[in-house]
Structures are given as structure tokens and as C-alpha cells.
Amino acid sequence: MLTDPAGGRAGEPAECLLKVAFTGEDLPRLRVLIEQRASLAGLSEPRRGEFVLAMDALASNVVEHAGGDGALALTRVGDELECRISDSGPGFSEDVIPELAPGINGGPAGRGLWLTRLLADRLVIAAASPGAVVTFAMRLA
Amino acid sequence: MPVWDEVHPATISVQRMRAGDHCFVSYGDDESNWDVLTTFAWTGLARGEKVMVFAAPQVSDDEVWSRLEADSPSMARVRARGQLVLTSMRSLIRPDVGFTPERQWQRIREETALSGRQGYTGLRTFIDMHWVPDLDADIDVMMHRESHAGHLFTDGSYSEICAYDRRWFDEDVLARMCRAHPVNLLTRLGELRAVHGDGSLRLIGEADLATGEQFGAAVGEALTRTADARKLVVDLTQLSFLSVRCADDLLRLVRAADGHDRVEVRCESGQLRVLRALGEHGSARLVLTGMGRRC
Numbered sequence: 001m002l003t004d005p006a007g008g009r010a011g012e013p014a015e016c017l018l019k020v021a022f023t024g025e026d027l028p029r030l031r032v033l034i035e036q037r038a039s040l041a042g043l044s045e046p047r048r049g050e051f052v053l054a055m056d057a058l059a060s061n062v063v064e065h066a067g068g069d070g071a072l073a074l075t076r077v078g079d080e081l082e083c084r085i086s087d088s089g090p091g092f093s094e095d096v097i098p099e100l101a102p103g104i105n106g107g108p109a110g111r112g113l114w115l116t117r118l119l120a121d122r123l124v125i126a127a128a129s130p131g132a133v134v135t136f137a138m139r140l141a
Numbered sequence: 142m143p144v145w146d147e148v149h150p151a152t153i154s155v156q157r158m159r160a161g162d163h164c165f166v167s168y169g170d171d172e173s174n175w176d177v178l179t180t181f182a183w184t185g186l187a188r189g190e191k192v193m194v195f196a197a198p199q200v201s202d203d204e205v206w207s208r209l210e211a212d213s214p215s216m217a218r219v220r221a222r223g224q225l226v227l228t229s230m231r232s233l234i235r236p237d238v239g240f241t242p243e244r245q246w247q248r249i250r251e252e253t254a255l256s257g258r259q260g261y262t263g264l265r266t267f268i269d270m271h272w273v274p275d276l277d278a279d280i281d282v283m284m285h286r287e288s289h290a291g292h293l294f295t296d297g298s299y300s301e302i303c304a305y306d307r308r309w310f311d312e313d314v315l316a317r318m319c320r321a322h323p324v325n326l327l328t329r330l331g332e333l334r335a336v337h338g339d340g341s342l343r344l345i346g347e348a349d350l351a352t353g354e355q356f357g358a359a360v361g362e363a364l365t366r367t368a369d370a371r372k373l374v375v376d377l378t379q380l381s382f383l384s385v386r387c388a389d390d391l392l393r394l395v396r397a398a399d400g401h402d403r404v405e406v407r408c409e410s411g412q413l414r415v416l417r418a419l420g421e422h423g424s425a426r427l428v429l430t431g432m433g434r435r436c
């Protein structure tokens with residue numbers, strides 16, 4: 001599969017469903033919005049709940065570790081629902097994701113990314129200048 | 142938080158409303174009310190229900206559409222096909238001018254039946270109670286309506302939120318109306334409420350980044366409180382959201398509770414999958430149950 005530098009699928013027809021900046025206080029409303037847009041895009045339960053859970057984990061990371069605010073884009077790309085979260089923090093790589101479940105190897109670091117990698121059909125972490133762009137997607141089928 | 146709100150036995154978040162619920166909510170600021178309104182509408186649309194919004198009469202339709210993000214492509218489609226409707230109590234009861242419960246009930250039954258014929262899974266209405274002064278309705282008549290509307294909800298095809306502005310309604314009316322509704326809603330998004338019982342902890346609302354500290358403190362307090370009994374039940378089934386971090390914190394707290402023989406965590410299927418993925422099997426004292434059964 002071809003991907004663009006930020007981890008999106010290249011060359012597929014895309015429909016932007018939501019584009020929004022956020023801070024910590026926006027997270028409850030953002031979860032509701034993502035749930036609604038994901039439902040209208042055809043992502044059914046239990047995958048929809050997992051999509052919201054992953055989005056919240058990544059957005060919470062931005063609020064806690066990357067300057068407190070970020071931007072989110074929700075896009076339907078081909079047969080996938082894609083969420084892209086960007087920030088202007090210090091940046092990071094996939095190395096922060098623990099190999100084993102966070103409860104097994106002891107440390108809480110990277111638990112949101114770890115679970116997102118487990119739940120998503122696609123997860124890409126890319127560097128930006130400044131910050132990072134994390135993209136994950138789930139198939140709508 | 143007013144006492145009448147605190148003691149209602151069936152308090153849930155708006156996201157957890159089920160078809161057939163008749164809910165009370167109060168608000169002291171407009172932003173909280175918008176959050177409940179939009180969440181209610183969006184959740185209903187996602188479930189395939191028809192949504193009718195009776196906003197406060199002093200609020201323009203343009204503002205309601207804007208809050209509902211009706212110009213986004215997906216919402217524009219919903220609006221165009223008539224799944225989302227803005228109306229008013231004045232319009233609903235026409236050609237009548239004065240409010241009577243009987244006329245309103247008749248119209249709601251008609252609208253519910255229409256939504257079924259249109260192919261929707263049900264009808265939900267958000268009713269801002271500012272219609273009462275707008276129609277110069279008698280408060281006692283309004284309260285009679287609220288206390289005797291159970292027949293609208295029996296088959297599960299109709300659900301309703303009655304939103305009371307705490308800046309306008311008297312405390313006594315609010316207390317009586319809260320009691321009169323079978324379900325009471327948390328007043329804003331992102332709220333977490335912990336209800337401590339004898340050997341149990343029930344969590345309601347959203348456990349996330351903002352409420353994570355409160356979540357951990359509630360679990361810690363419950364573990365301390367039940368140290369002598371060595372048993373605790375933590376009920377997560379009324380949470381509308383459990384973040385990865387809070388799920389992980391719960392597992393860590395239970396794992397560290399050496400004085401307990403058993404900590405039962407009651408959860409729903411999504412919560413169960415997350416807890417298992419995070420390493421639930423790290424503690425022998427932790428028992429996960431769903432729908433009252435061991436999982």
C-alpha cells in the first residue's frame with residue numbers, strides 16, 4: 001500500500017469528515033463528535049467504540065506531553081476511516097511503544113499508543129517540524 | 142451540586158440514554174446545555190432515530206443549526222432528509238394556543254408514529270423548558286404533565302430530555318421535577334460521579350484525562366474503606382467512557398491492593414476487552430464480570 005509521508009493512504013478518494021483544533025477541555029465533545037461522524041461513515045460497534053478510545057488516547061497524549069493543543073482530521077479514505085492527530089510538541093518515534101502490554105512490563109508509558117496499535121488496522125507515526133503526526137485507521141467493512 | 146440531583150437513584154450521562162428513557166436535566170450555564178443538546182441529537186442520529194429539538198424560544202434557529210454543525214456534509218444530509226428537525230412547543234400544539242398535557246401527548250404520539258412510518262428506529266426530543274414562560278403556561282399544569290407522561294415511553298419508541306434552566310425555575314420545582322423523571326442526567330459532558338456503597342463503588346459518567354485523578358482517588362478510597370472486609374465491587378457499567386489510562390490505573394490499583402482477597406469489576410464488553418488487553422490476568426484477586434457473570 002502506498003502511503004504519504006504522514007501515514008495516509010495515497011491515491012485513494014478521500015472525504016474530509018471533520019477538521020478541528022483541540023485542547024484538553026475539548027476532549028469530551030470531541031469524543032461525541034468522532035462517534036457521530038464515525039457512525040455516519042458506517043463504522044459499526046464495537047469498532048466504533050475502539051476508534052473513539054484510540055482517538056482519545058492519542059489526543060490525551062498531545063494535551064499531556066506535546067504542548068496542550070493539537071489538530072485532528074477525520075477522513076474517509078477508500079474503505080477506511082482515518083484519524084490524523086498532529087501536534088507541535090517535541091516529537092517522538094515508534095520506539096516509545098512498549099512491546100508487551102503495559103500492565104505486564106510494568107510502566108505506564110506508551111500505553112495509549114500500544115493499545116492503538118493493537119486496535120487499529122493501520123498506525124503510522126511521522127515526524128513534523130515541529131512535533132509529530134500520528135495517523136491510525138480502521139476498515140469500515 | 143443540589144441535593145435533589147445527588148440523590149436521584151438513576152443518574153446517567155446523556156450518552157447512556159436508552160430508547161424509552163424520560164430524562165430530567167438541569168443547567169446553570171448555556172454551554173453545558175448546548176453540550177447535552179448536541180450530544181443527545183448526535184447520539185440519536187447515530188442510532189438511526191429521528192431527532193426533534195425544542196430549543197429555548199429566545200434562541201434563533203441559526204444558532205441551533207450552527208451548534209449542531211448542520212453545514213458539515215454529513216449533517217447537511219441528515220438535515221435534508223428530515224431526520225433532524227427544529228421546532229417549538231408553540232408549533233407542536235397548533236392550532237391550539239394554550240398548553241394542555243393532553244394536546245401535547247396526542248401530538249407526540251402522532252410524531253412518534255410518523256417517525257416509525259418514515260423508517261426511523263424511534264423518535265427522541267430535546268425539550269428546553271423555557272417554553273413554559275413562552276406559552277405563559279401554568280407551572281402546576283406543566284408539572285402534572287411531567288409526572289404523568291409515563292404512557293409515552295412504554296414501548297421504547299420515544300425518548301425525551303426535559304432541560305430545566307436553574308436560573309429560571311424555582312428550587313422547589315427543580316427538586317420535584319427531578320424526582321418525577323425516571324432518569325436524571327449528569328449536567329455536563331466530561332463529568333464523573335462516584336457513588337460509594339456498602340462494599341461497592343459505582344462510577345457514572347466519563348473517566349478520562351480530566352477526571353482521571355478523581356477516578357483513581359475514588360477507587361483508592363473504596364479499597365481503603367473495604368480493607369477489613371477484603372472484598373470490593375467496582376461497577377463500571379454506568380461509565381459512558383473509560384480511557385486507556387483510567388483502565389490501566391484501575392488494574393494497577395487492584396494489583397497493589399494486597400489486603401484484598403477479591404475485587405470484582407463489573408464492566409461492559411468494550412471495557413472488558415480493554416482491561417483484558419492491558420493485562421487483567423496480572424492479578425488473581427481481580428475478577429471481571431459482565432452482565433453479572435464471570436468473564
